[in-house]
Amino acid sequence: MSESVVELSRLQFAITAMYHFLFVPLTLGLSVIMAIMESVYVMTNKQIYKDMTLFWGKLFAINFALGVTTGITLEFQFGTNWAYYSHYVGDIFGAPLAIEGMMAFFLESTFIGLFFFGWDRLSKRQHLMVTWLVALGSNLSALWILIANGWMQNPVGAEFNYETMRMELMSFTEVIFNPVAQVKFVHTVSAGYVTGSMFVLGISSYYLLKKRDLAFARRSFAVAAGFGLAAVLSVIVLGDESGYAAGEVQKTKLAAIEAEWETEEPPAAFTLFGLPNQETQQTDYAIKIPYVMGIIATRSFDEEVKGIKELIEENEARIRRGIIAYGLFKQLRQQLKEGKVSEETKAEFDQYKKDLGYGLLLKKYTSKVVDATDEQIISAAHDTIPSVALLFWSFRIMVACGFLMLFIFVMAFYLTAKRTIMENRWLLWLALFGIPLPWIACEMGWIVAEVGRQPWSIAEILPTYLSTSTRSIGDLYFSLAGFIGFYTLLLVVELYLMFKYARLGPSSLHTGRYHFEKS
C-alpha cells in the first residue's frame, strides 16, 4: 500500500463528498419548504402559494440536478477506491446503502418528475401528496446514509470473522438504533432545513430590498423565518446532543475538537479560542471558559473528559494487545488453510480480537505487525489522534455560523410578527449576505465528523490506510483530474443558472403577474 495512493484516495473522497454536500442540504430543506408552501396553497386556495411552490421548485430543480449527478459518484466510489474497505465491512455497510436506494432514491426520483409535470394531471390533493413524498424520499435517504455513516463512527452490532476475513452483521437493530446514527440523522436533516430556510430567506430579502414582487417575497420570507427558527434551534440542541454522544463513544474526537491535551479536573473548561499545536501538545494563547465542556460532554459535574495525552497512552496499550491479536489471527488463518483449527487459539483470539484493529494500525510501519519496534508502536499511538487544529477550528467556525444564523432567524421571525421587516433593511442585507453561512457550517460539520474519525475508516476496526483499492498513482491522478474538471465546470454552470433565475424571481414562471412581465 503506497502512502500517496492512500492520501490521493482520501483527497478524492473528501472533494467528491464535500462537493456532493453542497447540494444535499438544500434539497433536504427546500423539498420540505415547498411541501409546506403547497400545503398552504391547498388549504387556502390562494394562487400565490402555488406560484411560490413553482418558483422555489425551479431553483430546487437546478440544485437537485447536481445533487443527483454527484450522488452517483459516491455510490461507485466505495468500490472503485475503497475496495478493501468494501470487502471488509460490506456485510454491514452495504445494507443501508442498498436500502437507501430502494426506500428513498426511488421515492424521491420517481415522484420528482410528477412534481414538475403532474400539475395538470393530478387533483390538488394528489399533487400535494406527491410533493410530500419527494420530501419524504430525500429525508429517508439522509436517514439511511447516516445510519451507514454512524456505523463507521460507532461500529455496533458486528463482529470480525477470521474465516471470511471481514466484519459480519450480528444485529441489524443495533446498527439502525445506533445512538450516534440517530443524533447524526436529526442534526443533519435539521441542518438541511436551516440551509433551505436561509436560502429562501436570503433571496426573498433581495426582492424586498429591490421592492419587487412584495407579496410574493413577504410570504416566502415569513415561511422561511418560521421554519428556519425551528430548524436552527433543533440543529443547535441536537448538535449539543451529538457532542454528548461523541463524548460517550468517540473520546479522541471530542478531545481533539476541544484541544484538551491533559485530563482536567471535572468539570473541564471549554477552550473558546487558541492555537492548538500538535507537536508540543499544547494550545497557545488559549482563552478558556470554566466548567462548560465537562457539562456538555458528560452531562455531569464530576465525570472527567479524557485528555489527548492520556488517550495516547491508552491507545498504546491497545496497540500492544492488537499485536497479540494479529499474531493469533495469523495463526488461525494458517490453521484454517491446513484444515485444523485449534479451539484454544480461537478462544485466545476471541479474548484479544476487539483490539485487532489497533494492531492493524502498525501495518503502515511494518507489514508483519508482530515484529513492530517500540518506536513504531509509539508512532502508531500518536497516529490515533486526528489533526487537532483542523478539528478545533472547523468546529468553532461551524458553531459560530450556527449562532449567527440563530440571531438572523430570531430577528426575522420577530420582525415578521411585528410586520416591520421593510423598515429594518439591515436585516434584509444580513439575510442576503448570510446565504453562504449554512453551507460553511455544513462543510465544517463534515470535516469535524470525518477528520475526527481518523486514522480509522471504521472506528477502532479498520485503519483508513488499509482501506483503499490497489490502484496506481496514475489511475488516481486520472480520476481526480476528471472529478475536479467536471465538478468545476458543473459548479460554474449551476451557479450561473441559479443566479440568473434567482434574480429573475417569480417572473421566470411566465404567468404575467410578476415584476419583469409588467410594463
Next chain:
Amino acid sequence: MLIDYETLKLIWWVFVGLLLIGFALTDGFDMGVGALLPFLGKNDEERRVIINSIGRTWEGNQVWFITAAGAIFAAWPIVYAVAFSGFYIALLLALFALFFRPVGFDYRSKLQNPRWRSTWDWGLFIGGVVPALIFGIAFGNLLQGVPFHFDNELRAYYTGSFWGLLNPFALLAGVISLSMLVMHGAVYLQLRTEDVIYVRSQKAVKFFGGLLIITFALAGVWVAVGIDGFKVISMPPLDALPNPLAKSVEMVPGAWMSHYEMTPWTMLIPGFAFVGAFLTILLSHFNAPGRAFISSSATLVCVILTAGVSMFPFIMPSSTQPDSSLIVWDASSSHLTLTIMFWVTVILVPLIVLYTSWVYRVLRGKITVQYIRENEYSSY
C-alpha cells in the same frame, strides 16, 4: 432463519439479475433515446419532443442502476470491491458520461442560446452511448475472465490494463449492449411521439434490431468456439462460509456452453432473444409500438439472461488465477445480511414497481411539437 443459506445465495443471484434487468428495461430506453437524440431530432423543437418523452421519468429509472450497485455491495461485497476497483478507468468513464444526464435534461432548455442547447444535446448523447457500451464491454470481459487475484488477507489485485478491457470480443459485447438499448429506446420513442420522429424511430428500430441479431449470433459462435469458459472442479459445501480461496477452478474450452448441453431447454433463452428481436422489428414496422415495446423488453431480458445462465455459478471469473474466481456460493454476504436484504427487497421492490407504474400512467400520452410550444417555459 427462515430460508437456508444455500437457497438465499441462489435467490440473491436472481435478485441482482432482476435489478439489472429492471435497469435495462427502464433506464435502457433512456440511454437509447439519448443515443438517438442528435440524429432523430433535426431542429430544436423536435429535440425537445424527444427529450420530453423521457425527461419526466428518467430519474426514477436511473435509480435501478444505483440500487443494483447498492444491492451488489450488500449481497456480494467482494464482487462490488473487485469489480468496481478492477474496472476502475472504465467505470469512471461511464460515471463521467452519466454526469451529463441530470444536468442535460434540466439545464438544456433553461437558456435560449442554440449553442448551449446543442452542447447539452451531445452531452445527453454521450450519457446514453458511453454507459451502454461500457456495460456491454464489462460483460464481455466477465465472460472471458478478468485478470485479478487475492492475497491471503483477501486484498484484491487487478493486474490488467484499461486497454486490455477493449479486446475484440468485449467490444462486440459492447455493440450488443448498445444496439439492444438503442432498439429499445427507438421503440419507446415510437410509442411516445408522432409524425417525423415516429417514422425515424421506426427506421432506427430496424437498423439496431438487425445489428443486435447479427452481433448476438456472432457472439454466440465466438463463445462456443473462440473463448475458454470456466469450470468449478472442487469446492466446499454450498452453504459454507464464503471463502473465495477454498475452491479450484479450471479454464475449459466451450465450458460456457455446458448448461445448454446439459439442460437443453435453456437453449430457449438465447433462442427467444433472436425471436424477440425479429418480432420487435416486425411489430414496429406494422405500427404496433405497444406490442413492439413488450417484445423488445422480452428481448432484453433474454439477452441478459443468456449471459447470466452461460456463466452460472460464476459471477466474476479470474483469468490469471482461476481459483480466485468469484462464484455465487463464495462471494456473498453473511446469512443474516442476505436474510434481512431478502425481506427488504421482497417488500420494497413490488411497491416500487407499483408506484412507478402509477406515475407512468399519470404521465402517459404522446409528446407533440404542439405541447412543447404550449409549455415553452415549463417543459425540458
